[in-house]
Amino acid sequence: ADPAAVAEARAHQDRLTKPQGALGVLEDVAVRLAGAAGVSPPPLPAPAALAIFAADHGVHARGVTPWPQEVTLQMVGNFLAGGAVANAFAAQVGASVTVVDVGVAADLDPAPGLIVSKVAHGTADLSRGPAMTREQAVAALEAGIAVARDLVAQGARCLVSGDMGIANTTASAALICAFTGRDAAVVTGRGTGVDDETLTRKVEVVREALRVNGLERGPDEAPPVPALETLAAVGGLEHAAIAGFVLGGAALRVPVILDGVIAGAAALAAVALAPDAVDHCVAGHRSAEPGHAIALEHLGLRPLIELGMRLGEGTGGLLAHPLVCAAARVMHEVATFDSAGVTDKTA
Amino acid sequence: ADPAAVAEARAHQDRLTKPQGALGVLEDVAVRLAGAAGVSPPPLPAPAALAIFAADHGVHARGVTPWPQEVTLQMVGNFLAGGAVANAFAAQVGASVTVVDVGVAADLDPAPGLIVSKVAHGTADLSRGPAMTREQAVAALEAGIAVARDLVAQGARCLVSGDMGIANTTASAALICAFTGRDAAVVTGRGTGVDDETLTRKVEVVREALRVNGLERGPDEAPPVPALETLAAVGGLEHAAIAGFVLGGAALRVPVILDGVIAGAAALAAVALAPDAVDHCVAGHRSAEPGHAIALEHLGLRPLIELGMRLGEGTGGLLAHPLVCAAARVMHEVATFDSAGVTDKTA
Numbered sequence: 001a002d003p004a005a006v007a008e009a010r011a012h013q014d015r016l017t018k019p020q021g022a023l024g025v026l027e028d029v030a031v032r033l034a035g036a037a038g039v040s041p042p043p044l045p046a047p048a049a050l051a052i053f054a055a056d057h058g059v060h061a062r063g064v065t066p067w068p069q070e071v072t073l074q075m076v077g078n079f080l081a082g083g084a085v086a087n088a089f090a091a092q093v094g095a096s097v098t099v100v101d102v103g104v105a106a107d108l109d110p111a112p113g114l115i116v117s118k119v120a121h122g123t124a125d126l127s128r129g130p131a132m133t134r135e136q137a138v139a140a141l142e143a144g145i146a147v148a149r150d151l152v153a154q155g156a157r158c159l160v161s162g163d164m165g166i167a168n169t170t171a172s173a174a175l176i177c178a179f180t181g182r183d184a185a186v187v188t189g190r191g192t193g194v195d196d197e198t199l200t201r202k203v204e205v206v207r208e209a210l211r212v213n214g215l216e217r218g219p220d221e222a223p224p225v226p227a228l229e230t231l232a233a234v235g236g237l238e239h240a241a242i243a244g245f246v247l248g249g250a251a252l253r254v255p256v257i258l259d260g261v262i263a264g265a266a267a268l269a270a271v272a273l274a275p276d277a278v279d280h281c282v283a284g285h286r287s288a289e290p291g292h293a294i295a296l297e298h299l300g301l302r303p304l305i306e307l308g309m310r311l312g313e314g315t316g317g318l319l320a321h322p323l324v325c326a327a328a329r330v331m332h333e334v335a336t337f338d339s340a341g342v343t344d345k346t347a
Numbered sequence: 348a349d350p351a352a353v354a355e356a357r358a359h360q361d362r363l364t365k366p367q368g369a370l371g372v373l374e375d376v377a378v379r380l381a382g383a384a385g386v387s388p389p390p391l392p393a394p395a396a397l398a399i400f401a402a403d404h405g406v407h408a409r410g411v412t413p414w415p416q417e418v419t420l421q422m423v424g425n426f427l428a429g430g431a432v433a434n435a436f437a438a439q440v441g442a443s444v445t446v447v448d449v450g451v452a453a454d455l456d457p458a459p460g461l462i463v464s465k466v467a468h469g470t471a472d473l474s475r476g477p478a479m480t481r482e483q484a485v486a487a488l489e490a491g492i493a494v495a496r497d498l499v500a501q502g503a504r505c506l507v508s509g510d511m512g513i514a515n516t517t518a519s520a521a522l523i524c525a526f527t528g529r530d531a532a533v534v535t536g537r538g539t540g541v542d543d544e545t546l547t548r549k550v551e552v553v554r555e556a557l558r559v560n561g562l563e564r565g566p567d568e569a570p571p572v573p574a575l576e577t578l579a580a581v582g583g584l585e586h587a588a589i590a591g592f593v594l595g596g597a598a599l600r601v602p603v604i605l606d607g608v609i610a611g612a613a614a615l616a617a618v619a620l621a622p623d624a625v626d627h628c629v630a631g632h633r634s635a636e637p638g639h640a641i642a643l644e645h646l647g648l649r650p651l652i653e654l655g656m657r658l659g660e661g662t663g664g665l666l667a668h669p670l671v672c673a674a675a676r677v678m679h680e681v682a683t684f685d686s687a688g689v690t691d692k693t694a
Contacts, residue, residue: 017425018432019539023662024635024655066692074689078364083682085365091680092673192366193692288371305670306653308371315370322669323652326439333438335430342421345413345540 001035001279005042009034012041015336019345025302029282029327036279037253041331045158045255048095048321049151050314051245052079052086052162053144055103055237056122058131059209060167064202065194067166069122073106075164079313080111086162086313093321095160100147102140103165103237117143119237126174127208130233137232137240144244145251152252158321159249160284162314163238163262169289170202172265174209174234176291179227179268180298181219184210187291189261192310209234227272235269242266247273250280257324259317260287260310264295271299282324285309285316348382348626352389356381359388362683366692372649376629376674383626384600388678392602395442395668396503397661398494398592399426399433402450402584403469404514405478406556411517411549412538416469419513420453426511426660427458433509433660440668442507447494449487450512450584464490466584473521474555477580484579484587491591492598499599505668506596507631509661510585510609516636517549519612521556521581523638526574526615527645528566531557534638536608539657556581574619582616589613590620597624604671606664607634607657611642618646629671632656632663 009031014020021027033042054076060069078084079099090097100115101108105122108114119139123131132140148159165171169191176187184206190199210216213233217224225233231240243266249256250270258267258281271278283296286303288310296303304320337344356378361367368374380389401423407416425431426446437444447462448455452469455461466486470478479487495506512518516538523534531553537546557563560580564571572580578587590613596603597617605614605628618625630643633650635657643650651667684691 016432017422017430018658022539022656022658023432024657026654026656068690068693071690074687075364078682078687078689081682081687083364083680083687085363085370085677085681088676088680089673092669092676192369304654307373307651307670309369309373310371311365311369319670319673322439323654323666326436326666329435329439330432333430333435334432335425335428340421340425340428340430342425343415343418346415 002038005038005040006031006035009040012331016334017337017340017342026327029324030331033255033328036255042328043157044328045324047156048093048158048160049098049156050086050090050095050160050162050318051098051100051147051151052164052314053100053102053238053241054164056105057165057167057171057236058123058125059127059170059205061125062127062205064170064205065167065191067192069105069166072164072166073104076104076108080113084313085311085315089315089318093318095318095321100241102143102241115147123236126171126234127205127212129212131235132232134229134232137228140237140240141244144241145248148245148248152254157254159245159254159256160314160317160321161242161245161256161259161263163242163312165236165238168236168238168262170205171234171236171239172261173206173291175239175265175268176295177206177210178215178230178234179272180294181217181221182294187294189289189291227269231269239266243270246270246277246281250277255280255282257282257284257317257320259284259314260312261289261292262312264292267299268295284320287316349385352385352387353378353382356387359678363681364684364687364689373674376671377678380602380675383602389675390504391672391675392505393672394503395440395505395507396445396498397433397437397442397507397509397665398445398447398498399509399511399661400447400449400585400588401511403452404512404518404583405470405472406474406517406552407514408472409474409552411552412514412541414513414539416452416513419511420451422511423451423455427460431660432658432662436662436665440665442665442668447588449490449588462494470583473518473581474552474559476559478582479579481575481579484575487584487587488591491588492595495592495595499601504601506592506601506603507661507664507668508589508592508603508606508610510589510659512583512585515583515585515609517552518581518583518586519608520553520638522586522612522615523642524553524557525562525577525581526619527641528564528568529641534641536636536638574616578616586613590617593617593624593628594621597627602627602629604629604631604664604667606631606661607659608636608639609659611639614646615642631667634663
């Protein structure tokens with residue numbers, strides 16, 4: 001972050017016609033946006049563009065979810081038809097919706113709003129060995145970077161990460177364990193709603209993934225494997241693409257609003273690859289998935305919305321967009337005590 | 348709330364292409380909107396209209412705030428000039444802004460966007476006796492009802508409560524104590540930022556107000572004084588007007604998004620007068636003021652945003668508006684599993 005822009009933003013906040021600190025977390029958001037952009041006031045982060053990265057997972061075969069794998073493909077169809085919650089929320093906040101196939105198991109027909117950057121027809125089973133080759137992970141990262149670049153070139157001034165991939169909370173849990181050293185039992189959650197028996201199996205699958213791929217560690221131990229190899233070992237193609245999307249946004253100094261646990265896991269990978277990228281990330285919300293809070297804590301990000309959502313698709317990130325805009329807008333539009341002729345409080 | 352509309356809304360939520368419950372609190376918001384409106388899906392709560400009720404307080408003379416009383420008048424000028432945070436947030440969410448003088452100490456010149464419904468030039472000191480006469484409280488309630496009616500007649504489909512009144516967190520604390528029976532020490536907070544000495548004085552002033560006006564009670568005791576007289580005794584003119592605004596919105600079946608502690612205190616009065624009014628209230632946010640959480644708990648309302656804000660003006664209510672719209676929009680626009688051809692999870 002640019003220290004001069006941070007200092008200028010903080011000082012400007014304190015001149016505005018409101019008690020100091022009265023906007024709480026939104027004041028920090030505005031200051032972070034200024035630091036990331038290198039200018040105060042920071043650019044208004046609008047319009048927003050949502051990219052939903054879709055991919056399938058070999059670990060689905062282990063019975064970690066009650067949802068059939070073909071739901072990934074079906075939901076891609078739903079996004080393209082405008083019928084998903086992400087579409088409704090995008091309409092609410094004025095965001096565009098782009099769906100990116102980085103690894104759906106089936107082949108997709110071309111359609112408006114769909115980018116096909118398929119790296120593979122799903123990953124391999126992360127509990128038996130690496131989910132991706134190094135080359136696949138790099139290709140998915142590059143696909144995400146390219147989407148960020150293209151959306152910004154088309155006018156987006158804020159990027160929102162979205163995901164679709166049945167079984168992807170399992171890969172997310174494995175990534176979060178690998179990048180934070182926390183235990184699978186505290187990181188792994190019920191995703192879109194699994195029963196106790198499935199949850200127990202899911203935790204065991206995450207443990208196997210970490211063991212098989214040489215990723216076991218404690219929270220105070222250094223990661224045994226470099227970040228890119230870790231991402232390849234237990235990530236999904238959409239995780240790698242979202243990590244690239246974050247890096248692409250950061251390189252262009254455009255804020256990236258992270259959605260839920262999938263984005264949190266992907267951001268851990270992005271930040272392990274390029275630590276400064278975190279300055280450009282905004283945590284849209286905190287989902288009901290326990291690993292998400294752990295990922296955000298590790299990233300040092302404070303979520304803006306906490307409504308117990310656990311849908312993915314970018315829905316939590318979209319809802320945060322008006323809040324991020326409001327934080328920036330204050331810096332442009334609100335009068336100072338001097339300019340408005342308002343008396344400041346007595347010291 | 349209409350039980351048929353509630354049941355229909357709940358059933359519709361469960362048919363939509365998302366895991367059941369995956370939208371967390373927003374599913375409850377949508378169901379409440381349906382119940383309040385008596386129809387599912389509920390009407391989209393847009394556009395929104397913010398009404399900022401401004402008034403002064405006799406208790407200011409007790410030194411409960413470091414802000415001079417004339418800041419109420421100056422901030423009204425700032426709202427009318429478009430320079431306050433509430434203006435920036437209203438622009439962000441597409442809400443109109445109306446300022447209502449129900450009791451500013453000074454006389455205001457006519458201006459676009461200003462409604463003068465002045466009941467008195469500020470209240471009397473609530474720590475020495477009743478802040479308002481019964482007639483003044485009724486007049487302010489009626490002013491709030493009229494504003495709700497007029498804004499809805501002009502097309503508003505969601506009302507957002509705002510307030511401006513230096514020292515009004517003191518009156519809010521007294522109202523919350525009176526309506527909940529909780530102790531002044533846990534209810535009273537630092538408002539826009541008072542030091543320890545002033546906070547101690549503020550708590551003592553609230554205690555005096557309750558004693559002088561015969562409002563002392565425990566949490567398990569019935570209120571010793573009827574709701575209207577309680578409101579008159581320790582409320583502000585803006586509290587009475589906001590209570591009327593809530594009643595007016597409820598009567599017209601238009602949702603009212605409550606802002607912070609001032610709105611919370613006013614809603615306690617409104618709901619004491621007409622219990623069903625709570626069905627039409629949405630808690631926009633939870634402010635940093637401790638009494639606000641107590642008021643919301645008493646009302647049974649779950650705040651949508653918790654960002655440590657403590658500004659008032661309607662700022663927290665405005666930020667919640669896109670979330671309330673998103674909750675309703677899902678009910679109109681999202682496909683069902685059947686219509687989208689998406690496979691539901693295995694039971």
